[in-house]
Each structure stands twice: as structure tokens, then as C-alpha cells.
Amino acid sequence: MSLYLSLLIFSVAIPFALSFDKKLRFYKMWKSVLPSIIIIAIIFIAGDIAFTKAGIWGFNPAYYSTIELMGLPLEEWLFFIFIPYACIFLHFVIVCYFPRLFPGNLPVRIISISVIILMLLVMAFNYTKTYTLTSSILVIITLVLALRNTNQILNRFFVSFLVILIPFFIINALLSGTLIPDEVVWYNSATILEIRIFTIPVEDISYAFSLILLNLLLINRFQKAFESK
Numbered sequence: 001m002s003l004y005l006s007l008l009i010f011s012v013a014i015p016f017a018l019s020f021d022k023k024l025r026f027y028k029m030w031k032s033v034l035p036s037i038i039i040i041a042i043i044f045i046a047g048d049i050a051f052t053k054a055g056i057w058g059f060n061p062a063y064y065s066t067i068e069l070m071g072l073p074l075e076e077w078l079f080f081i082f083i084p085y086a087c088i089f090l091h092f093v094i095v096c097y098f099p100r101l102f103p104g105n106l107p108v109r110i111i112s113i114s115v116i117i118l119m120l121l122v123m124a125f126n127y128t129k130t131y132t133l134t135s136s137i138l139v140i141i142t143l144v145l146a147l148r149n150t151n152q153i154l155n156r157f158f159v160s161f162l163v164i165l166i167p168f169f170i171i172n173a174l175l176s177g178t179l180i181p182d183e184v185v186w187y188n189s190a191t192i193l194e195i196r197i198f199t200i201p202v203e204d205i206s207y208a209f210s211l212i213l214l215n216l217l218l219i220n221r222f223q224k225a226f227e228s229k
Contacts, residue, residue, distance in 0.1 A: 032222035041080035
């Protein structure tokens, strides 16, 4: 089994097993969670294929299986299924077990607007760096959509994302070359800021933020649609 696939299975195994927890009962949300993951995955995989073809990032064949689809390793396709599932599960665990942990609307709006301004500044000074520009645009679009939502998803996510970052750093650090001889995923230095946490490009944090929050917003839409029926 490849290192990449091993990391993905490790990431999702415990969240999947605990999906049947009697208090959370996450499995009952699958009818909203799974279609959301698939829809968002299609969007992000399309961008992934384009970025790989453009040489913005790529994959080390020493660390993935021989199966490729449209220029991406099979593991990269599974990444957009397994990792969002694990992160979404963790988000709802925090919401379920710590329901009073979340900030009010005013602080959330202040933080959101501040982040949008920061992303605009990053874009203005780094518009030639493709991954930096794209990840910044994604954050802005996602935050604008989230601010229009009245279900306080963003309030909860600002807290849960801080927890999600812990396993995120562990997995992404390994994927980007920490503690292994070479990277599983490499990045073109001309397309990023080259600011790294361990070996993780800072853009990956923005990318993950948008990936998970877009899933949560779509899950909420599906839940409302099912409730109305």
C-alpha cells in the first residue's frame, strides 16, 4: 500500500468508526454529507487536474499507486472524499459536545471582513502567483457565501477549524515532505509565497478552509431541503 493511501485511510478510519456514536449519530447525516462531499470534490478535482497539468503542483510516483485518472493519482481523488469526511465529522463532534464554545455574530463578522481584506491585499501584491491568487479568491468567495448564511455555520467553523488544523498539519506535513526523504506532493515555488509551516505552504491552509467550509454550507442546504420534505 502506498504511503499516500495509508495516510488517507488512517485519516478517515477513526472518524468513520465513530460515526455511529450514540450521541452524535453522524451516520444519520450521511444523506446530506455524502452528496455535498461529492459535489465539492468534483469542483476541486477539476481545479486539481488543471493545476497539475500547468505544473503548479505534482506528485511523487514513489509515494502513490500506479493507478492514475486524468493525470491524478487515485489517492488524490480519494483525498477529496476522505479528508473532507474526517474534517466534517470533527466539526460536528465539536458542535455536539461543546455547543457553547462559539463566538457571537459581531466578532465573526469582524474576523471575516478582516480576513477578506487580508486576502485582497495578498492578491494585490502577489497576483502573478497562481496558487496564492486562487486560494485567496476561494477564501473570499467562501466567506461571502458563509456571511449570508443565517445558521451560524461560520461561528462554529471558526472554532472547529482551529481543532481541524491539528490533524491537518500532521497529514499535510507528511505529504509535503516532513519526516520523509522527499515530498509526496511538490509545489512550484514560482506559484506560492514560499511561506511554510513545517513543509506546508501557507496557501494550503486557505485551501483547506474553503474546502471544508463550502462542504458545510452545502450540507446545510441539503439538510434544509430534506427537512422541507
